[in-house]
Amino acid sequence: MPERMLEYWIRLVFSQELINAYFTMGILDDSVTYQAAVAEYTRRGRLEGERHGEQRGHQLGHQQGLSQGRHQCLKEGELQGKQQEAQALVLRQLPRRCGQLSQSQELAVRALSLEQLEALAEALLDFDGPEALDAWLAV
Numbered sequence: 001m002p003e004r005m006l007e008y009w010i011r012l013v014f015s016q017e018l019i020n021a022y023f024t025m026g027i028l029d030d031s032v033t034y035q036a037a038v039a040e041y042t043r044r045g046r047l048e049g050e051r052h053g054e055q056r057g058h059q060l061g062h063q064q065g066l067s068q069g070r071h072q073c074l075k076e077g078e079l080q081g082k083q084q085e086a087q088a089l090v091l092r093q094l095p096r097r098c099g100q101l102s103q104s105q106e107l108a109v110r111a112l113s114l115e116q117l118e119a120l121a122e123a124l125l126d127f128d129g130p131e132a133l134d135a136w137l138a139v
Contacts, residue, residue, distance in 0.1 A: 082114055083114045086117035086118060087109070087117055089121060090109060090117050091106065091109060091110075094109065094124055094133060097124050097127040097128070097132075098124075098127055098129055098132065098133045101133075102130075105133060109137075120136065123136055124136075
């Protein structure tokens with residue numbers, strides 16, 4: 001409250017020209033009141049700057065987190081899509097080479113990783129029966 005009264009009093013009593021003249025003469029530089037006001041407004045400016053910087057940091061961090069999250073989701077979705085497509089392809093091709101798959105064979109194929117499905121897709125071209133699939137799955 002006293003700060004506002006001081007500001008009001010200074011504005012009321014002194015004209016802007018007079019205040020500017022005192023500044024150019026260096027009279028206010030030595031004033032305890034002036035030094036206290038400079039220190040207070042410097043402190044306020046620093047606090048406001050820190051608050052603004054913190055808010056901006058939170059915004060940038062949030063944006064970066066969202067961007068990384070989207071990128072990760074897209075990669076995972078792409079990998080999952082490839083896995084499902086490879087699985088579907090292999091499960092369509094195996095009955096042509098090996099006959100009807102047993103439930104345990106189908107479950108074993110569904111449990112394979114993408115890399116394993118790709119390897120099975122190549123290997124099944126040489127299969128001549130269900131025993132070849134069982135042998136490949138056993139490895």
